[in-house]
Amino acid sequence: MKMTKKERKYQLIQKKYAGRHLILEFYGCQKNLDSTKEIKKILLKAAKKCQATILSSKIYHFSPQGISAVVIIKESHLSIHTWPEYNYAAIDLFTCGKVSPEKAISELKKGFQPKFIQATLIKRGFLKF
Amino acid sequence: MKMTKKERKYQLIQKKYAGRHLILEFYGCQKNLDSTKEIKKILLKAAKKCQATILSSKIYHFSPQGISAVVIIKESHLSIHTWPEYNYAAIDLFTCGKVSPEKAISELKKGFQPKFIQATLIKRGFLKF
Known part of the structure; x- marks a missing residue:
């Protein structure tokens, strides 16, 4: 969706932040932690799951x-x-934008099979309080 | 420094965590936010400042x-x-390892001249409580 600068500014002020940053700690992972092939596959699947546009890896x-x-x-x-x-x-x-990082969690869980996950969501770039 | 697996495990348990993650919010930046050339230069300088080994950018x-x-x-x-x-x-x-992310802040400040910085240091991967 193409927005004018004014619309974008309005949207960001409404949302109040620029991006969403999901920090995941995966403990007790049971597979794939040392496989470049599998990790690449899992990450790309995770990116697709949250409907991100992949530029490079x-x-x-x-x-x-x-x-x-x-x-x-x-x-x-x-x-x-x-x-x-x-x-x-x-x-x-x-x-940032309409992409929701939470949507990738299921794919990542499937890929690494952690016994315990700590997830922290940080809103980045508060633009107006 | 090459360490045996046992030494490394001991060191990590002593430190209790795997990595250090410095999250910086730079507000009111006065320069270079839209220059690929300058940003690349600033980031590489920042990496060198904290004595990191650059693999690619x-x-x-x-x-x-x-x-x-x-x-x-x-x-x-x-x-x-x-x-x-x-x-x-x-x-x-x-x-991770001996690299301290805080050392890069001065280089980043010089490069972007923010009016306000919010810095949060997170220890990642608690390995023993």
């Missing part, structure tokens, strides 16, 4: 273990850093 | 304005999303 595997991956979306970014030795993954879903 | 300019950039570092990632129309930038510095 990058993934690194570290020695002896652990992965960092970032997917840049038109509506900001998704990132993951894994510590397979602790069955832990730090996931961030930063989105 | 990616930057996008949106129409009519606004930039998203991510620098993947060996110790996790740095990201920025800008809203030039509100003089606002959302910056995330996620680091």
Whole structure:
């Protein structure tokens, strides 16, 4: 949806913030924390699930273990850093516009099968109080 | 510093967490929010300032304005999303190991000259309570 600058400003003031940032702590993950192939697949599925527009993705595997991956979306970014030795993954879903990061959680849960999730949603960029 | 798995586990339990995530809200920025060239320069300088090892960087300019950039570092990632129309930038510095994200703040302040900064430091991945 194309908006004029005035409409956009109005919309942002109504919403009061610029973006939504979902911080996920996945503990006790039972699979995929050290697989670049699977993590890329899971992240891209998660991005699609929340109807984000994917621009590019990058993934690194570290020695002896652990992965960092970032997917840049038109509506900001998704990132993951894994510590397979602790069955832990730090996931961030930063989105703006109509994209809801919460929608990606089911896909991420399915992919990593964590025993415990801590989810924190932060509204970023308060534009008017 | 190369550590054995046992040493690393001990160190992480001592520290109790896997990474440090500095969330910066830059309000009233007076420069560079819409310049890909400058933002790339500022982010890379910030990464060097906190002694991170840069692996790759990616930057996008949106129409009519606004930039998203991510620098993947060996110790996790740095990201920025800008809203030039509100003089606002959302910056995330996620680091692990010996890298201190706070050290990058001076470089970022110099680059964007914000009137007001909100900084929140989150410890990610509590491994033992």
